[in-house]
Amino acid sequence: MKLSLTHRFLESLATAIDSLNSxxxxxxxxxxxxxxxxxxxxxxxxxxxxxxLPLLILxxxxxLALLTRSxxxxxxxxxxxxxxxxxxVSLPLPFITLGQPVARLSLGFxxxxxxxxxxxxxxxxxxxxxxxxxxxxxxxxxxxWERIVSGLEGLRMPRELVLLLRLGAIHIxxxxxxxxxxxxxxxxxxxxxxxxxxxxxxxxxxxxxxxLRSYEHAWRLEKAIKARSFSVKGPFWTPPSHTxxxxxxxxxxxxxxxxxxGVLGVL
Amino acid sequence: xxxSVENIHFKYPGGAEVLRGASFSADKGExxxxxxxxxxxxxxxxxxxxxxxEPERGTVLLGERPLKEQLPEARRRTGLVFQDPDxxxxxxxxxxxxxxxxxxxxxxxxxxxxxxxxxxxxxxxEGLLSKPPYKLSMGEKxxxxxxxxxxxxxxxxxxxxxxxxxxxxxxxxIEQVVANARxxxxxxxxxxxxxxFVAKVCGRAYVINDGTMLGGxxxxxxxxxxxxxxxxxxxxxxxxxxxxxxxxRFRENxxxxxxxxxxxxxxx
Numbered sequence: 254m255k256l257s258l259t260h261r262f263l264e265s266l267a268t269a270i271d272s273l274n275s276x277x278x279x280x281x282x283x284x285x286x287x288x289x290x291x292x293x294x295x296x297x298x299x300x301x302x303x304x305x306l307p308l309l310i311l312x313x314x315x316x317l318a319l320l321t322r323s324x325x326x327x328x329x330x331x332x333x334x335x336x337x338x339x340x341x342v343s344l345p346l347p348f349i350t351l352g353q354p355v356a357r358l359s360l361g362f363x364x365x366x367x368x369x370x371x372x373x374x375x376x377x378x379x380x381x382x383x384x385x386x387x388x389x390x391x392x393x394x395x396x397x398w399e400r401i402v403s404g405l406e407g408l409r410m411p412r413e414l415v416l417l418l419r420l421g422a423i424h425i426x427x428x429x430x431x432x433x434x435x436x437x438x439x440x441x442x443x444x445x446x447x448x449x450x451x452x453x454x455x456x457x458x459x460x461x462x463x464x465l466r467s468y469e470h471a472w473r474l475e476k477a478i479k480a481r482s483f484s485v486k487g488p489f490w491t492p493p494s495h496t497x498x499x500x501x502x503x504x505x506x507x508x509x510x511x512x513x514x515g516v517l518g519v520l
Numbered sequence: 521x522x523x524s525v526e527n528i529h530f531k532y533p534g535g536a537e538v539l540r541g542a543s544f545s546a547d548k549g550e551x552x553x554x555x556x557x558x559x560x561x562x563x564x565x566x567x568x569x570x571x572x573x574e575p576e577r578g579t580v581l582l583g584e585r586p587l588k589e590q591l592p593e594a595r596r597r598t599g600l601v602f603q604d605p606d607x608x609x610x611x612x613x614x615x616x617x618x619x620x621x622x623x624x625x626x627x628x629x630x631x632x633x634x635x636x637x638x639x640x641x642x643x644x645x646e647g648l649l650s651k652p653p654y655k656l657s658m659g660e661k662x663x664x665x666x667x668x669x670x671x672x673x674x675x676x677x678x679x680x681x682x683x684x685x686x687x688x689x690x691x692x693x694i695e696q697v698v699a700n701a702r703x704x705x706x707x708x709x710x711x712x713x714x715x716x717f718v719a720k721v722c723g724r725a726y727v728i729n730d731g732t733m734l735g736g737x738x739x740x741x742x743x744x745x746x747x748x749x750x751x752x753x754x755x756x757x758x759x760x761x762x763x764x765x766x767x768x769r770f771r772e773n774x775x776x777x778x779x780x781x782x783x784x785x786x787x788x
Contacts, residue, residue, distance in 0.1 A: 271655075274612070274652065275652070399612045419610075419611075419612065420610055422612075423610060423611075423612065423652070423654060424610075426654070427606060427654055470606075470607060473602060473604070473607035473608075474607055474608075474610060476567060476572045476573075476602075477600075477602055477607055477608040477610065478610060479572055479592075479595075480570060480572055480595060480598075480599075480600045481595070481620055481621045481668070481669070481672075482592060482595065482624070483592055483593060483595050483596045483621070483624050483625065484592060484593075484624065
């Protein structure tokens with residue numbers, strides 16, 4: 254383990270959040286309609302009974318990603334990560350779920366059965382998680398986090414929550430880069446070949462500094478917001494007005510169709 | 521006096537007393553400097569002067585009335601620019617940053633838009649309006665912080681280390697902004713380490729040391745007084761140091777190159 258690896262990880266994470274903040278903006282969707290659709294799609298995928306509806310939603314996410322030209326390597330990486338993680342988590346399902354056996358595996362000292370119901374449960378679980386991740390991230394990639402927050406604002410989310418989300422989106426990359434700089438500065442002072450224990454010690458010393466800096470930064474930020482807030486109600490944003498176009502109507506129609514399929518149990 | 525800060529005592533929770541009887545004042549069309557070493561209480565004093573921190577003792581008067589009684593409406597009369605722009609900028613785009621205060625003050629979106637574009641033109645930020653502020657250079661960020669505060673046209677401008685980490689061309693831009701604010705009859709208070717900057721823009725200067733204030737005299741005499749400056753852990757401007765090393769004396773101490781040229785021409 255090297256500190257430079259941690260540095261690279263923090264830098265990549267900051268860059269990824271930066272790109273998610275701005276999005277591709279290839280399709281100008283009404284943020285409120287888009288967020289509503291994203292939430293419906295994600296909910297439908299996450300709570301579906303089998304894997305057919307999630308597969309349809311996954312296909313929709315690919316279409317959206319293609320339309321917005323956001324089907325990049327980062328998006329694929331996220332999905333692959335989700336796929337790998339859910340596969341790992343759901344791996345025991347075919348073996349522990351009771352049902353019609355489709356295969357038997359001999360492990361030498363014991364024999365285990367693979368059930369059809371278990372395989373079904375595994376496929377459903379994976380497809381639900383991957384589809385919900387795919388559809389929501391495709392919306393985030395297409396619109397950018399800022400417009401997602403704007404959509405939540407349009408849905409009349411509590412003002413404080415919107416403010417927190419917005420500040421988080423802006424300040425998390427700054428915080429990550431600061432952490433990365435502190436690490437580099439500490440690494441520059443390691444004059445001998447450092448073992449895992451030395452590096453771990455350095456990493457742990459960063460935590461306290463980061464907490465302190467974050468607190469100070471948050472304290473000053475609160476003062477900065479207060480300094481430009483002229484009413485007792487505190488800071489506020491006027492939600493920007495967005496028109497509803499033909500693209501938004503098409504999106505909401507597709508969303509409602511898929512939602513209806515889910516609710517009626519057609520698929 | 522437009523802004524009068526009198527006998528301020530302030531202590532952070534669990535900490536030592538940062539300000540111990542600090543006082544200063546600034547009037548319309550005046551640029552006042554507060555100079556002092558790191559940790560002397562300059563930033564805290566500006567936060568108290570803008571009503572963001574409440575002192576344990578002492579008063580802040582804005583237009584002869586206690587600032588405390590006029591809050592939060594009085595915040596539109598004071599504009600505080602923080603030392604680190606990243607502490608101040610919190611909007612997704614430069615446009616939103618400048619519009620943040622205007623959206624609270626102006627009723628129509630068209631008026632907000634018009635004012636934002638006017639300010640952007642004045643500060644040469646037109647090309648940056650759609651960019652996220654945290655992705656700008658330090659000089660650009662500084663101009664955005666100034667624009668976002670001057671957008672609502674405050675009477676008092678409080679600048680905390682405005683030239684920190686800036687290139688010389690950015691410092692020149694800041695000098696111009698301060699000169700314009702003075703010309704617009706605003707009271708400008710500058711907390712700074714930068715003796716060259718203070719020499720160029722400030723009319724009066726206070727030295728803050730260990731939470732107490734000294735001076736309040738004409739900036740020229742404060743910046744020529746080595747013993748007073750030593751309290752602020754500062755040296756006189758380079759022009760004056762050079763003249764002293766060369767044992768050259770003029771009737772008036774030149775603090776900037778422009779002053780030096782003027783006194784040299786007058787002397788010859």
